Amino acid sequence: MIKLFRSKIYLALFLMAAVVVFGVFGYRYISDYSWINALYMTVITMATVGFKEVQPLDDTAKIFTVFLILASVFILGFAISVLTEYVMSRNSLQILKKKKVKNKIKNLSGHVVVCGFGRNGMQAAERLTAxxxxxxxxERNKELIQKYEDEVLFVEGDANDDNVLLSSGINRAQYLITALPDDAVNLFVVLSARQLNNELFIISRASLVTSQKKLQLAGANKVIMPDKIGGDHMASLVLMPDLITFMDKLSMEGEHTINLEEVSIEDFTDQMDCNSLRDLDLRKRTGCTIIGYIAPDGEYIINPEADLKLQPKSKVIVLGRPEQIKKLNEMFHIG
Known part of the structure; x- marks a missing residue:
């Protein structure tokens, strides 16, 4: 639709330019005007401002002027109608887009709300999309919203506003990532979100070490300090370069390149009898290796023993090549 309007606008501009050229040449050769006077007469004739002629017109020039006025009126009217229709349609399209986005958000449940679309917010969005x-x-930056609105569901506004949070479906969401650059603003967002949804798992960015405890007291489940993580990573590349490079290879880039998987025990026990990790025998079944166990109370066990008893609501961390992880997911209908 936008392309159609653009072609109409180009047509209107072409017709107006053609009338100007036609008028200039007409006055130049019919009334023997100079080029400047011919252009002046053409413009005042097209604009119908009623200024006096540069010099008296003979009958031929008068007839030419009549046709020029009629052509100008129709073409200017066409141009104005195209521009008006274009502006109105753009407004209508924006309204329809916002309505469509609202309807999509209303249908979401258990989703993630990301506050801020800066560097960290974009990275989070890319990973979630993958x-x-x-x-x-x-996000409140209109330019950012317009740039990425075809790829991301946006709610325009301030994340500190409860109504904006509710518009994002915060009361139905499962996670909140607040990646705003100001720790104080993140603190208020965490407080507001926790009041609106007590079951929400909140992950907050922090720039200062002193903000970490405050954010946790406000209700954040996890507090991430990007600068600290970046510094630790760079230092680790000096101290243990091969190990860190290997760990980077395990980074999860997307659905089809995953090396690590977090699986609930219920995904296994609902389909087979198993009391211990040995009973699962994932290495033989899928080629994957269990490298971690998360107990129901949140205790993390690295490289658990094969005889470790499985408990309800616990999880296992599985390592494997992408094709092995895919086989695991397909075998136990995970995800």
């Missing part, structure tokens, strides 16, 4: 995890971004 895993096809539904999410909504709260």
């Amino acid at each position: 895993y096809k995890r539904p999410f909504v971004v709260i």
Whole structure:
């Protein structure tokens, strides 16, 4: 539709330019005007401002002027109608887009709300997109929204505003990532979000070490300090370069390149009898290796023993090549 309007606008501009050229040449050769006077007469005739002629017109020039006025009126009217229709349609399209986005958000449940679409917010959005995890971004920068509105569900506004948070479906969301650059603003967002959804798992960015405890007291489940993580990573590359490079290879880039998987025990026990990790025998079944166990109370066990008893609501961390992880997911209908 936008392309159609653009072609109409180009047509209107072409017709107006053609009338100007036609008028200039007409006055130049019919009334023997100079080029400047011919252009002046053409413009005042097209604009119908009623200024006096540069010099008296003979009958031929008068007839030419009549046709020039009629052509100008129709073409200017066409141009104005095209521009008006274009502006109105753009407004209508924006309204329809916003309505469509609202309807999509209303249908979301268990999604992720991302506050801020800066560097960290974009990285979070890219990873969530790679895993096809539904999410909504709260952002107040209109330019950013217009640039990425075809790829991301946006709610325009301030994340500190409860109504904006509710518009993102915060009361139905499962996770909140607040990646705003100001720790104080993140603190208020965490407080507001926790009041609106007590079951929400909140992940907050922090720039200062002193902000970490405050954010946790406000209700954040996890506090991430990007600068600290970056510094630790760079230092580790000096101290243990090969190990860190190997760990980077395990980074999860997307759905089809995953090396690590977190699986609930219920995904296994619902389909087979198993009391211990040995009973699962994932190495033989899928080629994957269990490298971690998360107990129901949140205790993490690295490289658990094969005889470790499985408990309800616990999880295992599985390592494997992408094709092995895919086989695991297909075998136990995970995800």
